[in-house]
Structures are given as structure tokens and as C-alpha cells.
Amino acid sequence: MPFEYIDGIAIADVAFKAWGQTLEEMFIAAADATISVMVEDLETIERRQDREIEISSFAVDMLLFNLLQEIIFFKDAEQLLLRIEKVAVTSNDAQYVAKATARGEPIDPGRHEMIVDVKAVTLHRFKVEQTRRGWEAFVILDV
Amino acid sequence: MAIISKLNKISDTVWEIPADYKEGMRVPARIYATEKLLAEMDEGVVDQVTNVATLPGIQKYALCMPDGHWGYGFPIGGVAAMDERSGVISPGGIGFDINCGMRLVLTNLSYDEIKEYLKELVDRLFQRVPAGVGGSGFVKLSQDEFRTVVEKGSQWCIENGYGWEEDLERTEEFGRVEGADATKISQKAVDRGYRQIGTLGSGNHYLEIQVARPENIFDPALAKALGLNIPDQVVVMFHCGSRGFGHQVATDYLQTFLKVMEPKYAIKVLDRELACAPFLSPEGQNYFAAMKCAINMSFANRQVILHRVREVFSEVLRKDPLDLGMHQVYDVAHNTAKQEMHNIEGRPKRLLVHRKGATRAFGPGAQELPEVYRQTGQPVIIGGSMETGSYLLTGVNSAEQTFFSTAHGSGRTMSRQKAKKMFHGKTLQHDMERRGIYVRTASWAGLAEEAGPAYKNIDEVVEATEAAGISKRVARFVPVGNIKG
DSSP states (O other): OOEEEETTSSTTSEEEEEEESSHHHHHHHHHHHHHHHHBSOGGGOOOOEEEEEEEEESSHHHHHHHHHHHHHHHHHHSOEEEEEEEEEEEEOSSOEEEEEEEEEEEOOTTTOOBOOOOOEEOOTTOEEEEETTEEEEEEEEEO | OGGGGGSEEEETTEEEEOTTSSTTOSSOEEEEOOHHHHHHSOTHHHHHHHHHTTSTTBOSOEEEEEEEEOOSSSOEEEEEEEETTTOEEOGGGTOSSTTOEEEEEEEEEEHHHHGGGHHHHHHHHHHHSOOSSSOOOSOOOOHHHHHHHHHHTHHHHHHTTSSOHHHHHTSGGGGOOTTOOGGGSOHHHHHHHTTOTTOOOSTTOEEEEEEEOGGGBSOHHHHHHTTOOSTTEEEEEEEEOOHHHHHHHHHHHHHHHHHHHHHHHOOOOSSGGGOOEETTSHHHHHHHHHHHHHHHHHHHHHHHHHHHHHHHHHHHHTSOTTTTTOOEEEEEESSEEEEEEEEETTEEEEEEEEEESOEEOOOTTOTTSOGGGTTTOOEEEEBOOTTTOEEEEEOOGGGGGGTSEEOOBOOBOSOHHHHHHHOOHHHHHHHHHHTTOEEEESOHHHHHHTOGGGBOOHHHHHHHHHHTTSOEEEEEEEEEEEEEO
């Protein structure tokens, strides 16, 4: 998995690092890391429903913030566990835009071993950066 | 904590970090803790409480309660009072789970009287009070009705048959904070929350059946005045908040504040999670009105859960809830900002008090308290881990030093990931059952994350609040039945 949970930071919450060779790969990894806090096994989420997500932001880090926030929104508003299937990021002078296709299904306690709700993405130490190997994000989720 | 040497000891339970510790601090910071609790605190607490001390309009001290730990923005256990005119309001000083809180309900039954029904009570409560990730509640509302609920709080519940009139005065703010304005909340917040009234949620949210053993009554007169008057008395305590609705309200305004904070108001913060706006600005006032909707939603959530608890006890024990003496003791809010009068340099002043993972604790005589608690002081309900125990305390007048605030729980000392590696949900359930605690859970992994050793010692936390003079112990409760979200 291209993400890793980090111990010893904001201990009542969950901190993780996610990475990828491209921004898009890193976004997919970060979304999986977020859903993985809530459900034990990502592979138990079947791809039964699609949601198209389009978000924009003036900064690339807030673009990720908004994308993760969408995943959390669908978990409450429609009880959907979603994984990002593909995402394309474009930018112009004014802002970044991400268009994503998310796939998943409603929470089914019979098949999904649920763990704990993610309440929100926090901005404490929140970071998106380009590295020599690609892109990396550091995120603390409020649970 | 490695930097204990940098703190000035004010008393056995108060430690100060002077205002020259960090550039931009407007006031010193004070941590309330025994030396032992302080040593166990993570260093993030010092960094965060001193960041809070830089916020515009902060009065006297940035404070951290004895259960404090590293959070986001404010530390968990953080308290900051802002001048209304020159100060700011910050969602990071309140938390995403707005008005996460505790409710305590009495019965007139002893443990022996419910022992044979315990499993049935817990099983039925587990069926009837939805718990776990996402989740939808039993109160079916249209989105318009939900908008009414968030403006009226528990009052809507009583009008619609979910509770007793007397429950209102036994709830902080009488179950409805004035000034909640549903035009200030987003459609997304409504979409996230309108199906979740009457749900516990997950994580550290729970519903417990507990017992007050005679040896755990610290102040018999106060205990009696608060309704604890038979040996081994059974009580019900639960912890939950404003669910996805509150989380979205906080998220929405965090982004609003980030956009205006520097360009419009020239405020710089040391952590983006402390994003804020002047309290009296349009953005600040809009958030205040929206945040109040989440406060009310949370009161309503706990009110309908109380209704369910009474129904279940009544069904299982075949008696009317009134005959079972199921009076609510009180309901306290943890994550809020409220306008309150406090003395600053001998003069009363209206302040905006942020409490994040901290409990308001007014002493005897406070005008904000209902008649029934004017003599005793405000009941304060502090939940411990599911394996150890919880407390009932009262507010005291020497808590003026903390803007009448005290601890809210035991505080985590172990990460969720580590707890999940160390403990196994099903084994833990069996162990607890052997020790007389019957547990039902929506998640085995979630149960493991909440194991007792993942938390600080609740007794030490509560003793520290009493030693510091910010609240007074009345009774300790031990769990016998637990529903874990």
C-alpha cells in the first residue's frame, strides 16, 4: 500500500503519510488511507456505484483536503464507502481542478468490518509536497 | 514530557509557560496537572497551548486541563477566553465534533435488582441505539424538519414526545442555545446529518450501565442532592456528539476562515488548524450561529437517545420510566465556544470561552444554573475508559481561575494503531465479561482501540482537578454494561 500510518502524533487521532509517482497516484493513495481508517479490508468494498467528483482549489494541498473531505461526506450522506478509481488534475493560473471517478458501495456491516468514523481532515501539520520520487502528503484525520 | 524543566511550577497542580517562551505569545500558558500527569503528557501539548496563547484577544492564560493531550489546533483539554471586541473565534478551538458531550441518567434500582436483566438490557440497547461508522437514527426527519431541530435543540424533542420537560433544565443551556441560525449552515452539512439524530457514532463514543458502589461515594451529602441515595445504585451514562453535521459545519468554516484570515483581517496563526476570524466579523458571527446549530443538534441527539434508554429499561423491567426513577442528572458539552461573564482584573467582562475537550463547571450560586443545582454547583460528568470507571463531580467557585472549566475525560496515552496491535476485540470482550462488564460493540477493532490501557488513569485526572480547585469529586461509577460505537 502506498500509505503508512504514523504513531506518536496527535495520538487520539490518526496520522498518515501517502505517496505516489504522480500527484494523481498520491491522491488515490491518500483516499485509500482515509477509507482504511474506517474499514478493516479495502478489498471488501465492491465497485457497485459510481460517483463523479469535481473539486477545485487555489492550492494543490487544499485540493487534496477537498478530495478527502468528499470521501468523508459520502460516508455520512449516502453511507457510501468509496475508493478513487481515477483522477485527473489540471491547473490554470487561478486554480487547480481535480476530476475523479469514485467507485464503491453502501456500508454493509455483514461484509464490511467497520472500525471507526473519520470525522474530518485536519490542517494540523497538513502537507503536500513534491519529492525526488514524486508526490507525498502528510495528513492527520480527526476520528 | 522532556521539557518539564522549562515550566514554572506555580503549585502542585499548576504549571506555567511564560509569554516569552515563543514569539507572538500574548499571554502565558498554564497546564493543570500533577507532576506525574505532566510527565505523561506529549510534547505536542506545550507546542499547541503556546500557539493558542498567540491568538488575538486571548485573556489571562491559554489553559490546558489535566486530561490534556496532543490534538489538532488547540490541544485536547484546551481552554481559551477571548475578549468579545478584540478577540477571535476559531473552529480549531472547538473541534470538529461540536458539542460532543456526556449525559448521566439515574435509576432507583440497585445492581442486585438488575443483575439478571443486564444482558437483556445491553442487548436491547445495542439494537435500539444505532452505533458505529456512518449510521442512521430512528428519528425520521425531512431536511426542513432537521433545520428546525438544529435551531430548537432538545426543546424540539420534548415538544415531539422524546423526553420529559424536566430534562431541559438538567441540560447545559437548557438544551437549546439561543442564536442558532439554520440559514448559516451548508446544504452539505444538512445532507450529512439529517439522518443521524439518535445515533451514538464510533470511536470513544459509548453508552454504559454503571454502578455507584458505597465505597465510591466521596461526598455523601452532594451525592444525595444529585440523586444518588441507594447503595449500588444503577445509572446510565453516554457520550456522543453532533455527528456528521457538526463535523461538516466545522470543516466548512475552517475553509471560510482560511480564505479571509490573512487577506482581510491580517491575522497570522502558527498552525493552519487555528484558522480564525474576529468574533464580531461577518464570518465570525456566521460561524458562531452555525456552530450553535451543531450544539443544538447534539443536545437533540442525546435527548432522543435518553428517550430510547428509558423505553428499553421500561420494556425490560416492565415498569414506567418514572417509577424507575429515570431522572436525568445533567448533560454537559465538551466542544463549544460560548459567551459568558467572567471577572477580569476584578471587573465582570463578557468573553467568548473556547473549550475543546473541556467541561464548563460553574460553582454554587451561578445564575446560569437551574434552581435545582444552584446550591450544589453544576454537575460535571467525566467519562473514563470503558474498563475503568467514570465520575460525577460538581463545579466549585475557585474554578474562576480556569474560566470555570475542568477536565472532560481520561485522555488517551496510546495511539489507536498501537492499541489495535496490542489488544484483540473478541478477547477483550471475554476478559471484560469475566470481570463483570458485558460489552456489545459495532466493531471488534474499534473495541480494541478503546481498551483501558490506551487511556490515562481517570482517578489521577479527577484527583488533579480537585487538588487544583477546579471541580469536586462526588461519586465514581464502575461499568457493568457497555455499548461501544
